[in-house]
Amino acid sequence: MSDERTISFTLNGSKRSCRIRPRVTLADLLRDQLDCTGVHLGCEQGVCGACTVLVNGRTARSCLMLGVQAEGVSIRTIEGLAGAGGGLHPVQQAFSAAHALQCGFCTPGMILAAVELLGENPAPSQAQIREALSGNLCRCTGYANIVSAVGRAAETLRETRAPEATSGPEAAGGSPAGGAENSRPEGAR
């Protein structure tokens, strides 16, 4: 077809430029043209969260975005999360350590949602973690280990990023995850 457009954006830190048809979703662009097959499609209706990527640091459903909407943005996928030397991101490490994945299909979206949360809130409570992840469906784990993993990752990130922060994590918003869970958002639906 002749209606292809050229778009340019940053993908996992590298400038990319590609020609795509306007109707191609961001998810299909990433998977089919840019080999980011860690972007998983679970519903293509914007509900399950498996295709979650970070667009300018914020989670987005790549199944609901068109590829052409990526013009000029910075996109981070699961492929771009590990360090340059291949070392896993603390959230990735914590997911494995806490047995927070089974089949692994929801995992990339879940991890990226957690990365967004921890960027905004370095010491989330379990309730806050649950709320932040409630847009990502998992059928295997029952979520508890995912919540624990995010709590562990938060601890690791606090230790590595802000060892001399003046306000302790307790001041950052409720009891940090890892402690007893005593409240959950009710009836999210």
Next chain:
Amino acid sequence: MTSYIGKDVARLEDHRFVTGTGTYIADVRLPGLVDVCFIRSIWPHARILAVDAGEARLTAGVVGVLTAEDLRARTLPFTRQFYSAIDPILATEYGLRIGPYRAPVLAEDRVLRVGEAVAMVIATDRYIAEDAAELVDVRAEPLPAIVDPHEALEPDAPLLHADIPGNVHAEFTVDVGDPVAAYRRADRRMERRFRIRRSVGCPIETRGVVAQFEKATQQLTVWSTTQTPHVLRSYLSEMLSMREDSIRVIKPDMGGSFGGGIYPEEVAVAAAAIVLERPVRWIEDRSENLASARHSRDQWHEVQVGYDLDGRIVALLDDIIADSGAYNPFNVTLSFNAASHIRNQFDIDNMRVHARHVLTNKQPTTPVRGAGRTEATFVMDRIMDMIALDLDMDPAELRLRNLIPAAAMPRDMGMYYRNGRRLVYDSGDYPAQLRTALETIDYAGFREQQAAARQAGRYLGIGISSHVEGSGYGPHEGAVVRIDGSGHVTVACGSSPQGQSHETVLAQVCAEVLDIAPEQILVRSGDTALLPYGGGTFGSRSAVTAGNAVYLAAVKLRDRIKEVAAEVLGGGPDRLLLHDGRILDPDDPARVLTFRDLARAAAPGSGLTSAPGLEADSYFVPPTVTFASGTHIAVVEVDPGLASVTVRRYVVVDDCGTMLNPMVVDGQQHGGVAHGIGNALLEEACYDADGQFTTGSFLDYLLPTAAEVPPVEVVHQSHPSPLNPLGVKGTGEGGATSPPAAILNAVADALRPLRLELDEIPLSPLRLFVQIEAAGGLTP
């Protein structure tokens, strides 16, 4: 003392999954791959008059449009039911009757349900295929649809299949003891009707198939999201009339799977690859998955129960209607599972279960995690609480009075299992299990908390459910363990994972025998080229069947290693030990070989007197199923204004015998409970009165999210199975078996003064609201 079995070994498969580098079905790439879009029935029941694909075929990028007519010469219909090896004794003992089964790959002259595949459009990409599908004109004459199985049973109901009288595809009656007389004699009698509504397995990855046919060699390779690669190969061989050895089935990484069986799409896509002579791919979308992946549950139970004034159950009679949908691919698997498990952990000597599989214009129902046990357990354990209410007795006390005591194990339950063996609870301590659960949740303390909360206007409730599970279904599972030419250990297995951690757990079993670190062992599965026979992963069977197959193969390999080493080193095998990839004599430092040395010594032509190679296989054939069990207690809070239910606490006490990896067992329990919470409160696959499917997205079909599932507290009992060398019992489905009963019992307990029936799942806020109002409402 074990080195690796029973340890929380971190998962060896995790790295590729946390880095997004797994290869799922949609990640399988082949040169020239084209995409399929299925055209599916929009009618619950219709006669197909014509399929006009002329315009679609002319669309740029369309490679072909295939209908049943186009595939007629290439494929046979399904005529063999899944796991149909039913022992003849069930026919003689229980009058088991199963009707004929014939299900087309693509609809022929009729469609029998919404979502049935009618034709397939194949194009250079999915976008073009979907556009072209819109251009295909399927002309059909709608026929009356039967949606309610009770209507299907009416004497004048139209027949869905001319050769299946009364729309009843399968039927049996199991009698144990003298149920009718015992019921008549009982002090008290109760009659109730229960409904377990329809749900869908819903792995987060949808189904998919990729097929490639090499014409020159007549080799077909099929990648599929299947739980049973070897079974799929045998179906493809039969239905495509091909040699089995000319077909290879590969199951790539798989994003969950909770039941379903072999699907028409798997055959259709393979046939398309043969017809079109190019690689073909179909990746299902979510709406297709909800409508066209097989459904589950959807049973009605009419129950009569007789009990004495002490609360002891003396007779249980259950009349089951299983709504099987348009075809019944799994014959009586679900209803016979219900019959085999409905007595749960209780000592009930007199039972009758009459079951009918009734056909309707809906998606077929098949096993999904729980598979008939979730249904039966819901029925039995709601009855328990109804009896407790009737006798004004505490449900925990009532249960203790009815539990089979540990001293009675093994307990023959007076009937045959589906495999024709006696149904025997082989091991376990049910009263201790219940007591542990009550202590863990602090049952007595909760009652005080409940009373205080009630004073404050809050409705808390507690509910108990127990279950048993015949796990590790046969007939066999295979494993090959070898030391390869480079001295590395490989395990190949016929059972392959959809998330269950085979790569870690089976490595642990092999590591235990060979005394080598699990991470040194490569576990391969999901490929029919690996070994000639395989069962698959379903029915809580892999730890039992594959685990023991790997164990026995590894023991054989250990003997073989010693044999080769003794020949190389001289001096006999008796004092040789394996440790960390070497074989050595602890008393003679000169007598040592690495696995690499051994691999060279055992190579063909090396001069070894025995046959070459370091490889052993084993096919474990379990004598029958082994009974796992569990007791669950849920604490819920009911919001009387919203009629919504929040699960506040959830305790599981589980007996899966020897645990191979407790971390993995806990994960299975957590996930199973979440699935069960969905069944209890959220998940419902709906058809309207005309048979139209109305829950085609995750906005309509509600899966539990992180906000609805509480942390699950798992406590382990371990009564090793006497039926296999490792002593393991299955744990994949127990988690999903008890939550509906535990949660609805807890809701009934929270609202105890209203004496709610709560005889139906899922318990949506609307259904609960209606029941509360019908009972007179809550006074604040």
